[in-house]
Amino acid sequence: MSIKGKACIAGIYEHPTRRADGISSAQLHAEVALGALKDAGLSLSDVDGFFCSADAPGFGGMTMAEYIGLNRLRHMDSTETGGSSYMLHVNHAAQAIAAGHCDVALVTLADRPLAAGGGTGLTGIDLRHMPDLPFLAPVPMAPLYAYAMAARRHMHEYGTTPEQLAWVKVAASHHAQHNPHALLRKVISVDDVLASPLVADPLRRMDCCVMTDGGGAVIVTRPEIARELGRPIVKVLGAGEAIKHTHGGRIDLTYTAGVQSGAAAFEEAGVKPADIRYASLYDSFTITVILQLEDLGFCAKGEGGRFVADGNLIAGVGQLPFNTDGGGLCSNHPGNKGGMTKILEAVRQCRGEAHPAVQVPDCELVLAHGTGGSLATYHVAGTLILGRE
């Protein structure tokens, strides 16, 4: 059963905080929920489907339903795939709506790793007895090294350069200057990136996303309900999800599961990469963006470095504007999970509500893509293709 056109994103909200001292994770969940409902013109009592992942404290959805005040739930899902969880949630919400399991679905992300003094790990992921962990020892679990190794291999096989990686960050910084909530608003140059210290060669500090607290929420509903709300209609046209793991020790760092999730989403939506006017791409690291551009078909495998160079991702300058809110590289990566904010900016672009300086004209077809997990072990890619009605 296709979800094409059967569900809409009717409300979005991004918490303005980047450091959540003085507010609990549960309250953050409540605030993003209320924010998205208000944006949609709906209320708590309209929500009958709820989606969240392991950042939701306690039992997750069950605990949060009580805290937020969701009393009419008849469909719940707490799929956890790291940063791409929210692409999957929107996909699953659309499926549930299409199947008649719910009418108004709420998706929340909220976390406060900085305020809690945590690192780059994910809240709620229990590493005890994780069967592969002893075999990754003595490797630090930090995903940083996995992406660094992917970057090095990409350079080795395709001649990708540090300058090309840097262009991804430069483009994000050009966008972040217009976002008053962005953590890093300074426009930077390729040389600035290359002058930042190596953290895991070949990746430099500025090749890495920011670490922030905060969160966001999305309301997914049926088109009939969305049309009554008086907001621009953003339809879910296609979605795909795929996992890639080592398959008993077969490791190839040159591609991601985006190859499958992207193909599925494009097929369902009946469009092709060249039709996409704006793309939200997961930007945990600059290399992540380059891999995804290739895997989603925006350029040929190995061409990602050349594709992003010379400002090709900058709105008003390049061929494919990306992450016009500044993305995870410059604006927000709440809870070390970048998928939610990718969806939010894609919806803003599709509505025509992005900052005027970065709004893509006639932005009727957009894509939001997430990569959650670690490239060297396992990750899940989720792709959403959204279109304005």
Add this chain to the structure above:
Amino acid sequence: MTSQLLPPIDVQPEAAPFWAAANEGHLLLKHCPACKETTFYPRTHCPLCGAAQTDWLQASGQGAVYSFSVVRGARRPTAVAVVDLPEGPSMVTTVVDCDVHAMQIGDPVSLRFLQAEGDQQVPAFTTVAAEQARQYARRAQDASRHVPGLPALGEGFAWRGAAVVGAGTMGSGIATALLAAGLRVCLIDRDEAALQRATNAINQNLVSLAQRGKLPDGVRESLHDTLRTSMRMEDVAGANLVIEAVWEQLALKQEVLAQIDRHADADALLATNTSTLDINLLARGLQRPEALLGLHFFSPAHVMPLLELVRGERTRADLVAAGMDLGQRLGKTTVVVGVCDGFVGNRLFIARDQEANRLLYEGALPEQIDRVLTDFGLPMGSFDLADMAGGIELGYRYRQSRGEREPVGDRLFEAGRLGQKSGKGYYRYEVGKRRPLPDPEVVAIIEAVSKAMGIQRRRITDDEVRERVILPMINEGAKLVEEGIATRASDIDVVWQKGFGWPDWKGGPMYHADRLGLAHIRDRLLALQQRHGERFRPSALLVELAGSGQGFTA
């Protein structure tokens, strides 16, 4: 030093044989009898075809680097890596104890185990190049024990006892080493307070050795019997080993050695602990110049594993053999060297640091040079080492005695910047901390020196820094072989590994030279000579070996 142990391994029942095999030095894979595929990491079933049972397969232990990323600031060289195994699967693992900064995709690697808490070995890898360098290092150390033309020690030879003259830091360290090796020691000094301080220091040294499990039982208990102190030079009598360890000053040492010469037993080996002075000159005034040799201990003498045994032009061969025996008893790697300024170790060290100073004048800063040296594999750089070891003051006094100048070091000394002990040197230090922090005041001093020398400072690449500090060491090593100061090139490598922390995975400066290729080194030295002057002129031996396609150590 904190523990290098990995966190404990959570051994799941299905993987227990894997971990047991790791403790035996093996890497186990799983092989599926149904689909014939090999997988990593172990499960009972086959994750590829779903067969219920799989067989264990011992891996060859070889592999190749698929990709990697260097872990910065790791205590031992470490890169996170994906390693492809010839059996099929790849592993996410680490490559350790090798030149991670020179590593490349495709490099062959072999198993090397790391220790986790709970006595569990964990498979990791090292490069084959590093493993070969370690094998070379073992051969080089074996070779260094053989000194051509030495007679065997007589059947009845035994160390009757030792006298150490001079109760300073070196004297007490040397006495500690002798006592720990079971020798009786008489420590002699004119200054009673110095003797008391030395006795305390020896006690503390022995305690710290015992704490690290490096002291035989009974040594501390019998100290009242084995350690004597005296203020009379006559008490060198009775020992057949007398080590002079007074302040490094020619006239003083000559005077003390003359007294020793007067009172020591006829069969005694006379030794001077010097790092810079000419043994031949010291021997000249003695009635028995053939009994004198140099013992260059490295500080602290009871800890550092290297002993340079300096053979003077008249030193008797049987006493050289006795000196080798002594070094072995002390548990030290003992390398026989000839007389020259700096002997083997310091001569390379001086060549390196002189060039490091010149790089400062031309545009580099201490932190860049030190980073290049530590990335190269040395435990410390030129300048953080000087700050730690009091090198600014030692260097200043050394130059003063010889009428030499080194403007940066001199200005630092004059500004009271003596290194870590004064909280500032080439770097600044926060109170109670040892981490060197770049200091704008030092930059100002260096820039002033450049200006005074009329040098226009320029940006210097890491590659240039590395070449200009490492190639002079190699060239100096070649001269040592050429001049016969070193018996063989590999002895230089042994000295630099044991005395200066040259990493075993890089063999030594001469082994490293062979890896770079002598023709390449000759060409680079010639280019540097053209640009910077005669000090880079390649040695005759280097030119000869490069011309005939040979190496120093092959």
